[in-house]
Amino acid sequence: MTVQAEAHAAHPPEAHQSSRVDARTLGMFLFIASEVMLFGSFFTAYFFVRVSAHTHWPTAGHELPVFVAGINTIILVSSSFTMHWALQAIKRGNRAGLQAGLTLTFLLGLTFLLTQIREYSRLGFAPYTDAFGTIFYCLTGLHGAHVFVGLTLLLAATIRSYRGHYTADAHWGVEIPGIYWHFVDVMWIVVYTTVYIL
Amino acid sequence: MKNPLRSEAEAFRFLLGAAVYFGLIAIAGVINHWAGLAVFVVLSVGVVWWWMRARRIEPPLQATPVRRGAPDERRILVIANRRRSWSSRLRSIRL
Amino acid sequence: MTAVTHDEVHAGPAPPPTGWRRLLAPGWLRVPWMTALFFGIGAGITVLVRWLEGWDPIWKGSVITTVELTAVPFGFLAGIGGFDYWMRYAAGSPTRPEDHSGHGARSWRDYFRINTDHKVIGIQYLVTTIFFFVAAGLLAMLMRAELARPGMQFVDNQTFNGLFSVHAALMIFLFVIPAFAGIGNYVIPLMIGAPDMAFPRLNALSFWLLPIAGFMMLGSFLAPGGAFASGWTGYAPLASTHQPIGSVFFNMGVQWAGASSIMTALNFLVTIITMRAPGMSFWRMPLLVWANFTTSLLVVIATPFIAGSQFFVMFDHVMHTHFFDYQAGGYPLGYQHIFWFYSHPAVYIMMLPGFGIASEVISVMSRKPIFGYRLMALSLLAILVLGFSVWAHHMFVAGMAPWLRVPMMVTSMVIAVPTGIKVFSWLATLWDGRIHFDTPMLFALGFVSMFVIGGLSGIYLAAVPIDIHTSDTYFVVAHIHYVLFGGSLFTIFAGIYFWFPKMTGRMYDERLGKLHFWLTFIGFNLTFFPMHWLGIQGMPRRVADYVPRFADLNMFISLASFGLGASTLVFVYNMVKSWRFGPAAAANPWRSLTLEWQVSSPPPIFNFDEIPQVVGNPYEYGVPDARHAVFNGDRQVELEEVPTR
Numbered sequence: 001m002t003v004q005a006e007a008h009a010a011h012p013p014e015a016h017q018s019s020r021v022d023a024r025t026l027g028m029f030l031f032i033a034s035e036v037m038l039f040g041s042f043f044t045a046y047f048f049v050r051v052s053a054h055t056h057w058p059t060a061g062h063e064l065p066v067f068v069a070g071i072n073t074i075i076l077v078s079s080s081f082t083m084h085w086a087l088q089a090i091k092r093g094n095r096a097g098l099q100a101g102l103t104l105t106f107l108l109g110l111t112f113l114l115t116q117i118r119e120y121s122r123l124g125f126a127p128y129t130d131a132f133g134t135i136f137y138c139l140t141g142l143h144g145a146h147v148f149v150g151l152t153l154l155l156a157a158t159i160r161s162y163r164g165h166y167t168a169d170a171h172w173g174v175e176i177p178g179i180y181w182h183f184v185d186v187m188w189i190v191v192y193t194t195v196y197i198l
Numbered sequence: 199m200k201n202p203l204r205s206e207a208e209a210f211r212f213l214l215g216a217a218v219y220f221g222l223i224a225i226a227g228v229i230n231h232w233a234g235l236a237v238f239v240v241l242s243v244g245v246v247w248w249w250m251r252a253r254r255i256e257p258p259l260q261a262t263p264v265r266r267g268a269p270d271e272r273r274i275l276v277i278a279n280r281r282r283s284w285s286s287r288l289r290s291i292r293l
Numbered sequence: 294m295t296a297v298t299h300d301e302v303h304a305g306p307a308p309p310p311t312g313w314r315r316l317l318a319p320g321w322l323r324v325p326w327m328t329a330l331f332f333g334i335g336a337g338i339t340v341l342v343r344w345l346e347g348w349d350p351i352w353k354g355s356v357i358t359t360v361e362l363t364a365v366p367f368g369f370l371a372g373i374g375g376f377d378y379w380m381r382y383a384a385g386s387p388t389r390p391e392d393h394s395g396h397g398a399r400s401w402r403d404y405f406r407i408n409t410d411h412k413v414i415g416i417q418y419l420v421t422t423i424f425f426f427v428a429a430g431l432l433a434m435l436m437r438a439e440l441a442r443p444g445m446q447f448v449d450n451q452t453f454n455g456l457f458s459v460h461a462a463l464m465i466f467l468f469v470i471p472a473f474a475g476i477g478n479y480v481i482p483l484m485i486g487a488p489d490m491a492f493p494r495l496n497a498l499s500f501w502l503l504p505i506a507g508f509m510m511l512g513s514f515l516a517p518g519g520a521f522a523s524g525w526t527g528y529a530p531l532a533s534t535h536q537p538i539g540s541v542f543f544n545m546g547v548q549w550a551g552a553s554s555i556m557t558a559l560n561f562l563v564t565i566i567t568m569r570a571p572g573m574s575f576w577r578m579p580l581l582v583w584a585n586f587t588t589s590l591l592v593v594i595a596t597p598f599i600a601g602s603q604f605f606v607m608f609d610h611v612m613h614t615h616f617f618d619y620q621a622g623g624y625p626l627g628y629q630h631i632f633w634f635y636s637h638p639a640v641y642i643m644m645l646p647g648f649g650i651a652s653e654v655i656s657v658m659s660r661k662p663i664f665g666y667r668l669m670a671l672s673l674l675a676i677l678v679l680g681f682s683v684w685a686h687h688m689f690v691a692g693m694a695p696w697l698r699v700p701m702m703v704t705s706m707v708i709a710v711p712t713g714i715k716v717f718s719w720l721a722t723l724w725d726g727r728i729h730f731d732t733p734m735l736f737a738l739g740f741v742s743m744f745v746i747g748g749l750s751g752i753y754l755a756a757v758p759i760d761i762h763t764s765d766t767y768f769v770v771a772h773i774h775y776v777l778f779g780g781s782l783f784t785i786f787a788g789i790y791f792w793f794p795k796m797t798g799r800m801y802d803e804r805l806g807k808l809h810f811w812l813t814f815i816g817f818n819l820t821f822f823p824m825h826w827l828g829i830q831g832m833p834r835r836v837a838d839y840v841p842r843f844a845d846l847n848m849f850i851s852l853a854s855f856g857l858g859a860s861t862l863v864f865v866y867n868m869v870k871s872w873r874f875g876p877a878a879a880a881n882p883w884r885s886l887t888l889e890w891q892v893s894s895p896p897p898i899f900n901f902d903e904i905p906q907v908v909g910n911p912y913e914y915g916v917p918d919a920r921h922a923v924f925n926g927d928r929q930v931e932l933e934e935v936p937t938r
Contacts, residue, residue, distance in 0.1 A: 013488050013899055013901065013902075013903070013904065014488075015487050015567075016487075016568065016570055016904045017567060017568075018566070018567055018568060018569035018570070018571070019567045021204060021566065021567060022204075022567075023491045023492075023567045023568075025204050026566060026567060027491065027492060027559055027563045029203045029204070030559045030562055030593050032203060033594065034555050034559070034593045034596070035597070037594055037595070037596075037597035037598060038597035038598075038600055040598070040601075041597060041598045041600070041602065041634075042601055044598075044601075044627070044630070044634075045601070045616055045631065048626075048627035049616075049622060059622065077213075077217060080210060080213050083206075083210075084206065084207070087206050087207070127608070127614045128612060128613040128614055129621075130621045131615040131618070131622030131623045131624075132622060134608070134614035134615045134621075135616070137614075138604075138605075138608065138614070138616075155383070156382065156383035156384075159384060159385050160382075160383070160385040163384075163385030164385075165385055174206075175205065178206035178209065178210075179203050179205075179209040182206070182209040182210055182212065182213045183203070183209065185213055186212065186213050186216045189213075189216055189217055189220045190216075190220065193220045193223065197227065198223075198224065198227050198234065
């Protein structure tokens with residue numbers, strides 16, 4: 001073992017690329033697939049509660065802030081536009097555009113998260129009030145946790161962009177968080193329509 | 199299968215599509231529950247139909263490495279994956 | 294290799310730290326203070342939030358425990374160095390992707406560090422899982438000691454419930470699933486001609502989540518009130534309202550083990566899809582790779598559901614939410630639906646890699662091509678799809694909608710078709726072959742025969758009337774042990790013996806291996822076959838006491854189970870002795886065609902000096918001049934334009 005280890009001390013050989021798909025995007029895609037299933041289990045619980053309630057939904061005494069959450073939705077979706085803009089900028093080699101886009105995306109995401117937390121304290125019901133409160137807080141909270149993860153990835157990409165990383169040819173570190181961020185936004189659209197509107 | 203999230207740009211387009219899809223369902227659903235259901239069914243069928251058609255047929259990947267050795271080197275092509283009938287294969291097996 | 298993005302600035306290898314700086318270097322010296330730090334952070338945030346919100350009491354045991362079961366493992370992982378690369382990357386500092394000092398094992402100490410070599414990780418997995426296998430087996434011995442005679446002898450009811458719950462949870466989440474992941478980790482990159490997994494650092498991290506989960510579940514015995522005692526299924530509302538705090542240890546342990554297996558599955562899928570050697574089309578992959586491919590798909594799709602279900606139970610337990618509380622509008626049966634939507638596919642997660650191992654071993658050891666290669670692969674996919682449509686057959690007596698019973702019965706029985714295809718294909722492979730009865734083959738044959746018995750009793754259980762009669766009896770215990778012990782465990786043993794020479798470079802002791810097989814095989818049947826009778830006569834499972842008329846058979850089972858437990862000692866002794874002192878193994882002792890046997894034993898640090906060219910099917914045993922792959926050195930058979938299907 002030792003002899004072999006020394007014989008190959010330098011670099012690992014390049015693996016043969018047997019698929020057109022890039023390993024990193026495929027990995028992110030599969031991770032998102034499993035995240036979708038995690039949301040799926042929460043939605044299953046949501047529909048169990050909703051269907052077994054047999055009454056008007058949301059159950060009595062629960063007024064959801066549809067309007068504020070709608071504004072919040074617009075904030076989150078617009079952050080996807082800035083994300084896309086940031087990536088388009090670095091593809092043309094425009095570093096200032098990348099930095100501005102990533103910073104804006106991060107700030108918009110943070111605004112969304114803080115607004116959400118602010119809403120929590122004004123709702124007038126808690127996770128332990130009843131099953132509606134439980135499922136409302138858990139679905140939106142699960143999504144909030146994903147926003148937090150997305151923000152962490154974005155923060156890393158932003159810091160790196162200010163420290164001189166990424167070029168027009170090499171920007172995987174922005175692309176992958178970007179895909180994840182769009183997923184988080186899509187998931188919020190699903191949660192908002194299901195929980196708040198329908 | 200084509201990966202719908204193979205780049206940030208495609209994911210962004212996916213987001214726009216999702217926003218339109220859920221937006222229409224939500225608007226119809228607020229007006230009338232059954233209208234929401236109808237829009238949901240129509241849109242879902244449309245998306246599936248579009249997705250089936252939009253799948254590009256892509257050429258297969260090159261399965262052999264770049265040619266090694268001298269350019270005028272003679273080589274023999276061996277087809278190693280020809281399938282034979284089970285009985286002839288059984289006969290040729292050295293037991 | 295991946296993650297070598299061009300936007301990275303590479304630094305050279307780090308100089309070895311000296312003096313107090315060793316406390317900062319990743320490793321076991323950094324673990325204690327990092328763990329303590331994260332404990333403090335977790336406790337601090339919890340107390341701060343509770344103080345700001347004015348909740349009383351500020352220091353609440355159950356909440357602190359739950360938070361710390363999340364925070365402390367992160368501290369451990371940060372201490373051992375699981376996040377070092379990513380932290381540097383995120384801060385934009387120079388990273389060291391090309392520093393391969395953490396690759397490959399040069400001494401036994403390297404197995405106790407973060408190591409990115411898939412071969413090292415595979416061995417780490419296997420040794421860890423065997424440790425938990427022995428631990429869980431000892432719990433079973435305690436259970437059988439209690440059950441040897443009617444009445445209460447050694448433990449009280451709550452402890453007994455804890456024993457079988459932890460036994461099952463460890464066996465499933467810490468032995469069977471990760472043991473297959475370990476074998477896959479070692480063998481798959483070699484089999485497909487790749488230098489490593491697609492994401493080596495993720496691979497290392499997903500291994501280190503495993504001991505965390507295991508010690509969390511074992512540690513639940515030390516929690517006030519004892520271990521979680523609602524079975525490995527943890528049905529709510531029992532698990533969410535009437536359990537001690539040990540229940541949260543189970544909930545969080547499942548999260549850590551589940552995260553580990555999702556990350557490993559993702560890694561397998563990406564590796565198999567993007568890193569196959571040239572010429573290796575999907576229809577030329579060895580069946581073990583196929584099996585792990587389908588299993589990984591199952592894991593990625595299904596495992597988040599058990600994560601969800603355990604979150605719900607934990608929230609109900611700690612935060613007093615109402616997922617499963619009927620009076621507040623919750624839906625108690627929902628737990629079982631969500632749980633079994635994962636846990637039925639999970640039985641295929643625990644079996645499909647075993648099918649792959651059996652296919653490898655049976656084909657090589659009977660010197661014949663595997664019968665029906667394509668159907669073998671397609672039946673794996675059929676099981677994958679059908680596996681998602683049968684979950685409610687666990688719930689025939691749970692009070693679910695009666696109309697759901699018959700469809701679930703039909704789909705459950707239909708699953709026997711692809712499984713039957715596999716069993717008959719193995720038999721047809723054996724037919725007229727030149728069979729070598731080496732230890733791996735004995736275990737593979739033991740697997741086929743025992744799995745058929747387990748499969749047949751499975752068909753009985755799928756039929757609604759029989760299921761209603763035998764629900765929650767020892768018939769179910771017998772069935773699950775015939776498929777998981779006779780099925781999964783036998784294939785794990787087959788795989789370990791089969792690849793032992795490749796992994797260690799040494800040969801195991803064949804006589805001890807055979808002795809181990811016969812002791813296990815006989816002990817297993819004597820232990821679990823009589824349980825069918827007990828079950829049909831109505832002895833309920835998961836109860837510490839029973840009526841005296843079952844006494845004789847139970848005493849017999851207990852004695853047999855002690856023999857079965859003792860057989861593991863032969864295995865452990867053989868492994869330890871052979872790893873240390875065994876004779877050096879040849880590169881290809883089984884004369885196998887697949888790629889992992891075409892390199893030295895153990896393989897070079899990056900597996901292949903040059904990537905091989907795959908030219909044929911992997912199982913053409915006995916076919917004259919058939920080749921699976923050629924290396925550049927084999928000039929006389931060098932090819933071009935090999936058509937792939």
